[in-house]
Amino acid sequence: MLSDPLPQPVSAALAGVRVLDIVSGGMALTGRVLADFGALVTRVDFQNGGQGRSDPDRAITRTDIEQLALGRGKLALAIDRAVPADRDRLLNAIRDCDILIDDGGLAALEDARFANAALRAANPALIILNLSDFGEASPLACWRATNPVLHALSGGLSRSGRPGHPPVMPPEAIAKACAAVHAAFVALLAFTERLESGRGDLIDFSILDGVVQALDPGFGVNGSAAAGVRASELPRGRPDVHHQYPIIPCADGYVRLCVLSPRQWQAMFKWMGEPAEFADPAYEQLRTRFNSTTLVPAIARFFADKTRAELEQQGQAIGVPTAALQSADEAIDSDQNRSRQLYEAHRLRGVDIRLPRAPVEVDGTRLPLTTPDRDAQRARAALLRNDTGVPRAQSAGPLQGLRVIDMGVIVVGAETGRLLADAGADVIKIENPAFPDGVRQTQDGSVMSPSFAAGGRNKRSLSLNLRDPEGKALFLDLVAQADVLLSNFKPGTLDALGFDDETLRAINPGLVSIQSSAFGSTGPRSRQLGYGPLVRAATGLSALWCSLDDPGSFSDAMTVYPDHVAGRLGALSALALLVQRKATGAGGKATIAQAEIILDHLGVDMAVASLRAQGQQIDDDPDAPWGVYPCGGDDDWCVVTIENDAQWTALARLIGFEGHDTANRSDRARHRPAIEHALTSWLAERSSYEAMERLQASGVPAGAMLRVADMPGFPHFVSRGFFREIAHPAIPAPFLVEARPVRAQNMPDPDQAPAPLIGQDSDAVLSDWLGLSPSQMQDLMARNIIGTIR
Incomplete structure (x- = not known):
């Protein structure tokens, strides 16, 4: 897979990959991620008869800051829609690129030359990534989705908040940010396939689908604390799960605990002074601790006179996962971020704006990687061109033939390897029965949960004792045959096992390592x-994820963000380094910081809040209502958002508000309490579904709060074939998973091989990869070097 190493290395993984970016708003992160890895990304700035150019004297807006953050590393191409020569320039730029990312800008030109079919006929190797709110193949294709609407329709809002209280809107920006990373991943997956087949693709990307998959998929792999219980099985209402990852008050704020394993509980018990009330060995089980009504209050009494810093230091020192809960400002200025030089200042019209750098490092260098000059880009592009003339079979997965060693655990580990396995790679999960993956645990003690079955599908399992010298030697033999190595341990863990970078590089210079x-x-x-x-x-x-009128109502306990999007960024990093290896023969190592993913996604919001706190005027926030409103049913809620004057007027007319003709913004602000009252009364007479449909038909972005169990029957997901029912031999009933990463003309649907039991494929893996004989494997098994299911 991606073999034939060639010389002429340059300093960026995706050098030679040419991307044309016709995207606005939060989804512009798609192109920026590719630019961070060194792709030559050109942003198209449309002008209208000379209108639309920036006025250097106007006040800074939130949109300005967003463009600054998401335009990093991109070139600019100014196109005046009204000028024929500019249209010709745009057409030539499209024909000369590898990946075209478009969120509807070309359709607005109303020019047949820019239709998908015409563009692909002119350049059959072109990959077109069409971004839209709901995708083309959806009955909701004409609807509008804002970030709050995406949170509502993706099932996330229904799991955010306290029982018996209104749902709490998550920080908005993370919805499209997750979808954008997923979009960049599928675009690069299509490009990887093109390297082998010479064939382009047409991708119909629904932003809602991207949010469902990459933010917190209700039918995907869950965290350890869920113990195999899927979100679709939770009771109606917002479940009380504060005990799973409790946030506990202390002397100067709050700390959060993640006490999951028996070993962690034993350390917690000793830390508290071994209180007799919790001495029963049953407390080593998650179920016992979660069902206790006295445990969290007892911990709170123990923490009451201690500071956040003391508790974090003490807990971490004894093996109890503990973190101080910080405000956004504290997080930005933390010792960790300062030591890693995460934030850098940008000057915009005389104002310093601090924005985070990318959350990925490649071979010790923080992204964005240096973009080579145009000559080097052209040289690399020539090396990446497919000249075999032998297209690969249509049914083959894009990563067919790729060999992956997967040491990943829990959600990030599961997702990174699963994404590569779904694309056809041979992914070998290295396991040890003495230290099972936390996602394997279940409340009823069964050997397989739907959660692990979702995250482990299409992988094979090798049970290998890495604490034994022979087990380590076998592992290094596997590394010599591998293309990719995945892990998500604490830094230094692989080194302690004897698998440091220098050792791995000496064994396999072409290895791509993702940590x-x-x-x-x-x-x-x-x-x-x-x-x-x-x-x-x-x-x-966590501090931001609260109800506005109840600052202590931390509501993120049900989510597993950023785990799923971190998995996608890891898989994308692997693809980028494989593209580099195609041209240079050299492998590489990418390291990803999950905390920095969050800070990247919230970078614009945090910058705006910081500037406003300094007294800086930041404009272009919506001036009409948005929020989560109760509807006529039981615990029935609808999100309503307003982006512009036309939507404000449409909403006012729909609900019969007499001030709908008010054009002055300050006048509208005075009317806001009245229109909020009118909207609340109007919604109370309707179900959330009826309200959503009528609002969207009027041009107002709105979304009913879907529960995870509602999603398989929702018309959008039905029409797109989003879910797929699969079975597992160790699970009594079939269950649902996402059918595919995206809808595309040439990307086949993934296989659905059942997730393995521990060691289920040990014999086959050692035979396939290392050519070991049955007698050799029997000897290894007899000495507990390997294990297998008999």
Whole structure:
């Protein structure tokens, strides 16, 4: 897979990949991710008869800051729609690129030359990534989705908030940010296929589908605390799950705990002074601790006179995963971020704006990677061209023939390897029965849960004792045959096992290594125990994820963000380094900091809040209502958002508000309480579905709050074939998973091979990869070097 190493290395993984970016708003992150890896990304700036150019004297807007953050590393191509020569220039630029990312700008030209069929006829190798709110193949294709609407329709809003209280809107920006990373991944997956087949593709990307898959998929792999219970099986209402990852008050704020394993509970018990009330060995089980009504209050009493810093230091020192809950400002200025030089200042019209750098490092260098000059780009593009003239079979997965060693655990580990396995790679999950993956645990003790079955599908399992010298030697033999190595341990874990970078590179110079960790490979937090809930607390996200009228109502306990999007960024990093290896023969190592993913996604919001706190005027926030409103049914809610004057007027007319003709913005602000009252009364008489349909028909972005169990029957997901029912021999009933990463003309649907039991494929893997004989494997098994299911 991606063999034939060639010389002429340059300094960027995706050098030679030419991308034309016709995207606005949050989804512009799609192109920026590719630019961060060194692709030559050109942003198209449409002008209208000379209108639309920036006025250097006007006040800074949120849109300005967003463009600054998402335009990083991109070139600009100004196109005046009214000028025929400019249209010709745009057409030539499209014909000369590898990947075209478009969110509807070409359709607005109403020019047949820019239709998908015409563009692909002119350039059969072109990959067209069409971004739209709901995709083309959806009954909702004409609807409009804002970030709040995406949170509502993706099932996330229904899991956010306290029982018996209104749902709490998650920080908005993370919805499209997750979808954009997924879009960049599928675009690069299509490009990887093109390297082998010479064939382009047409991708119909629904932003809603991207959010469902990459933010917190209700039918995907869950965190350890879920113990195999899927989100679709949860009771109606917002479940009370504060005990899973409790946020506990202390002397100067709050700390969060993630006590999951028996070993972690034993350390917690000793830390508390071994209180007799919790001495029963049954407390080593998640179910016992979660069902206790006295445990969390007892921990709170123990924490009451201690500071956040004391608790974090003490907990981490004894193996209890602990993190201080920080505000957004504290997170930005943390010792960890300063030591990693995460934030850099940008000057915009005389104002300093701090924005985070990318959350990925390649071979020790922080993205964005240096973009080579045009001559070097052209040389690399020539090396990446497919000249075999032998197209690969249509049914083959894009990564067919790729060999992957998967040491990943829990959600990030499961997702990174699963994405590559779904694309056809041979992914070998290395396991040890003495230390099972946390996602394998179930509440009823069964050997397989739907959660692990979702995250482990299409993989094979090798049970290997890496604490034994022979087991280590076997592992290094596997590394010599591998293309990719995946892991998400604390930094230093692989080194301690004897698998440091120098050793691995000497065995296999072409190896691509992807390492994900909570806080990054360096800095004072780098060696801390890290779980998604701790990362959210340390980055300020948990503090932001609260009801506006109840600052202590932390509502992120049900989510597993950023785990799923981190998995996609890891898989994308692997593809980028494989593209580099195609041209240079050299492998590489990417390290990903999950905390920095969150800070990247929230970068614009945090910058705006910081500037406003300094007294800076930042404009272009909506001036009409948006929010989560109750409807006529039981615990029935609808999100309503307003983006512009036309939508404001449409909403006012629909609900019969007499001030709908008010054109002055300040007048509209005075009317806001009245229109909020009118809207609330109008919604109370309708179900959320009826309200959503009538609002969207009027041009107002709105979304009913879907529960995860509602999603398979929702018309959008039905029409797109989003879900697929699969079975597993160890699970009594069939269950649902996402059918495919995206709808595309030439990308085949993934296989659905059942997730393996521990060691189920040990014999086959060692035979396929290393050519070991049955007698050799029997000897290894007899000495507990390997294990297998008999």
